[in-house]
Amino acid sequence: MPICVKEGLPAIETLAREDIFIMTEKRAIHQDIRVLNLLIVNLMPTVIATETQLLRLLSNTALQLNIEFLKISDQLTGDKTADHFKQFYHSFKEIKNNHYDGIIITGAPVEKQEFEAVAYWQELCDVLEWAKTHVFSSLYICWGAQAALYYHYGIKKSVPSAKISGVCAYDVNNRRHPIVRGFDDFFYAPHSHYTAIAREDVLTIPQLEILAESSEAGVYLISDITNRQLFVTGHCEYDRVTLKNEYIRDYLQGLKPDVPKNYQLKGELGISDQTTWSSHATLLFANWLNYYVYQQTPYHLKELSF
Incomplete structure (x- = not known):
């Protein structure tokens, strides 16, 4: 504020x-002063847990937020999830004439596929294109960030030799940038992905700036020069048990996952329920709402200019 x-x-x-x-x-x-209108495109398989994590972070502001959820039609859902989507989510057709102050597009369990091979890729592209004229600021997370960087700037994802999983330390590149205001010189954030965004590919795009990165896990925060798009390659929204649950899930499926880095082991499966990133995550979302949305968005959303 x-x-x-x-x-x-x-x-x-x-x-x-x-x-x-x-x-x-x-x-x-x-x-x-008015309520800010946000749209969340939730592509995560842990639908309700992800909703809870995002709403927890968004709640740490004095701003009043009106939040809606969007379902992409070709998302795979179970019977219980289908009922949940029907009750709480809109279709793109239902909201495409609306305007929003901000949009959040989450990660998705499809990163091993080529973008064009994802079942809902075309509809997601429709949403990304629509957002250019109907949304003031966009926040993309993990695969959502990879998809948006590919769609808007043609940046392809790279495939590391092994899955990046765990909690990594990141250095802040530009301390004067508003999105990292209040950050320490380095901070922690969780990752859980098989693909990544190469630093050298981002540097070829003059409209983009790398704001935080590490030698261990690569690029983490990317912003466009207008401060209208923020790309977060990790999962800062994860709560203290998400990495633990993912590790146990993969272990029980016989996938022999590596133990998430910087997560303490207690026994064969018992990873400690620790968190070293919640303060960073809270500040990141608060800065996005304040500097990317509240202080820039027009009072009348239909007056959006691009």
Whole structure:
């Protein structure tokens, strides 16, 4: 949220140079405030758990949010999930005439497939194209980030020699960027994926900036230069038991997974329920809502300009 102070306060000039949003009394009195409208495209197999994780992070703001969920028609669902989607999710046809302040597109369990081979790829492309004119800011997570980078910029995913799973430390590249405001010099975030985005491919696109990365797990945060698109290659929304549950699932299926890095083992299957990334995740979502959405989106969403 912006800080409201009297005009002429000496600190205003210093804070403005740090890109901190200061609102004078005059502007505060005349500003229009409304609910922010967000759309979540949930492609994760753990549907309800992912909803809970995202809503937990989005709730850490003083802003009032109106949140809707979008189901892609060709997502694979079980009987229970189908009923849940029917009750709580919209189809693209139902919302395509709406406008939103922000959209979140999650990861998906399809990363080993070529993008065009994914059953719902064309509909997802329709959503990505529609968002250009109907959504102010976009936040993409894991496979959702890979898909959006491919669709918007032609960046292909790479295949590491082994699955990247665990918690990695990341360095902040540009401390003046608003999305990393308040971050420490390095922070932790969880990963769980078989494919990745190569640093050198991102650097070929002048519209993109790498904001955080590590020598161990590669690129983590990417933003476009307009601060309208944010790509998060990991799973900062994961709660303390998600990596543990994924490891146990794969272990019981006989896949012989590697133990997630920086996760403590207790016994054969008992990975400790620890978290070293929740503060980063909370701050990342708060910064996105504040700097990418609230402070930039027009009061009347139909006046979106691109």
